[in-house]
Amino acid sequence: MYPDRVVSGMRPTGALHLGHYHGALKNWVRLQSELPCLFFVADWHALTTHYDDPSVIETSVWDMLIDWLAAGVDPSQATLFIQSKVPEHAELHLLLSMATPLGWLERVPTYKDQQEKLADRDLATYGFLGYPLLQAADVLIYRASQVPVGDDQVPHIEMMREIARRFNHLYGKEKGFEEKAQEAVKKLGSKRAKLYNELRTQFQQQGSENALEQAKAMLDDAQNLSMIDRERLFGFLEGSRKLILSEPQALLTEASRLPGLDGQKMSKSYGNAIALREDKDVVSKKVRTMPTDPARVRRTDPGDPDKCPVWQFHVVYSDDATREWAAKGCRSAGIGCLECKQPVIDAIIREQEPMHERAQQYLDDPSLVRAIVADGCDHARKLAQDTMRDVREAMGLGYS
Numbered sequence: 565m566y567p568d569r570v571v572s573g574m575r576p577t578g579a580l581h582l583g584h585y586h587g588a589l590k591n592w593v594r595l596q597s598e599l600p601c602l603f604f605v606a607d608w609h610a611l612t613t614h615y616d617d618p619s620v621i622e623t624s625v626w627d628m629l630i631d632w633l634a635a636g637v638d639p640s641q642a643t644l645f646i647q648s649k650v651p652e653h654a655e656l657h658l659l660l661s662m663a664t665p666l667g668w669l670e671r672v673p674t675y676k677d678q679q680e681k682l683a684d685r686d687l688a689t690y691g692f693l694g695y696p697l698l699q700a701a702d703v704l705i706y707r708a709s710q711v712p713v714g715d716d717q718v719p720h721i722e723m724m725r726e727i728a729r730r731f732n733h734l735y736g737k738e739k740g741f742e743e744k745a746q747e748a749v750k751k752l753g754s755k756r757a758k759l760y761n762e763l764r765t766q767f768q769q770q771g772s773e774n775a776l777e778q779a780k781a782m783l784d785d786a787q788n789l790s791m792i793d794r795e796r797l798f799g800f801l802e803g804s805r806k807l808i809l810s811e812p813q814a815l816l817t818e819a820s821r822l823p824g825l826d827g828q829k830m831s832k833s834y835g836n837a838i839a840l841r842e843d844k845d846v847v848s849k850k851v852r853t854m855p856t857d858p859a860r861v862r863r864t865d866p867g868d869p870d871k872c873p874v875w876q877f878h879v880v881y882s883d884d885a886t887r888e889w890a891a892k893g894c895r896s897a898g899i900g901c902l903e904c905k906q907p908v909i910d911a912i913i914r915e916q917e918p919m920h921e922r923a924q925q926y927l928d929d930p931s932l933v934r935a936i937v938a939d940g941c942d943h944a945r946k947l948a949q950d951t952m953r954d955v956r957e958a959m960g961l962g963y964s
């Protein structure tokens with residue numbers, strides 16, 4: 565198998581807010597120390613919905629990168645790059661489009677859903693229909709093993725897996741594959757080669773998934789194999805094809821969801837967001853004017869935290885003791901709403917302090933961000949070119 569790698573992107577369509585931080589960025593910061601990660605600014609994706617007003621993309625790209633760095637994404641651990649600076653994504657998208665059935669794209673649940681949600685935009689476009697295929701290219705081009713997603717994105721990962729399987733099936737046939745695979749089996753050493761052949765037979769004749777898993781684990785452990793031989797043997801296990809593109813797994817993240825100030829989804833366009841690098845006074849003002857349980861008309865009226873958006877903020881920001889204090893005080897009218905909001909305000913400001921500090925150096929010297937991204941683009945491009953060499957060759961385009 566190809567090395568473990570995580571790929572994730574974000575569309576530059578406006579300033580990032582605390583919903584992005586708790587929903588995705590915090591998870592990126594955790595992942596970057598566990599696995600090699602590639603994080604990209606999905607500017608082409610932004611064009612699929614904002615093709616008629618690209619100015620927002622241009623202004624958001626660099627701000628968003630500063631937001632990532634402010635949130636703790638570390639360029640010495642993760643690769644940060646801009647999608648359109650690695651044109652191989654577009655080439656793979658085009659090549660994959662040749663063999664992707666239209667129905668696969670039309671049945672992606674978010675396609676109709678998004679068209680309905682963004683009814684004010686004309687999204688009956690070729691680019692918007694192809695959006696999940698471009699996503700597939702973004703991931704498959706790095707042979708990523710894992711993609712962090714929420715539940716609603718799982719069908720996209722399933723489609724990426726189907727696209728990789730179809731590609732390998734159509735184009736993974738290599739001249740003399742059987743002979744080359746047999747040679748690679750010999751390189752395992754006689755004991756392992758015997759076991760490999762037995763497990764392969766068990767899988768191919770009896771469909772034993774257990775045998776397949778055992779054989780894959782053995783190949784993962786076989787240090788003396790070259791990458792290409794290993795891929796041949798993975799392919800040989802299941803059939804007679806080389807695995808050119810690898811199937812990614814969905815990495816389901818249990819991110820805490822922070823709603824907007826009004827309890828709806830946090831979004832800049834709904835006017836209910838707190839920006840990632842919001843000014844302290846603005847944070848305080850926004851939280852202090854948040855709506856609360858409508859039953860608490862007077863200070864002496866008891867309330868119900870479950871009917872109050874401020875409570876959702878306590879769930880994300882407060883410790884058990886503070887939550888208990890807030891819930892009890894709300895139900896007994898022992899505390900007022902402004903009192904209840906203060907620990908939330910303090911926690912948000914505390915959380916944002918290091919973000920402001922980290923961002924400052926990049927605001928003072930924007931060339932630092934440019935340099936980080938230039939390095940990231942170079943690195944990403946090398947990885948993408950490795951895959952594209954194999955893809956072109958497999959599709960009969962390897963001539964020079």
Ligand code: SF4
Nearest residue numbers: 857867872894901904
């Ligand atoms: S006391 Fe707190 S939880 Fe209760 S309604 Fe007021 S702000 Fe909401």
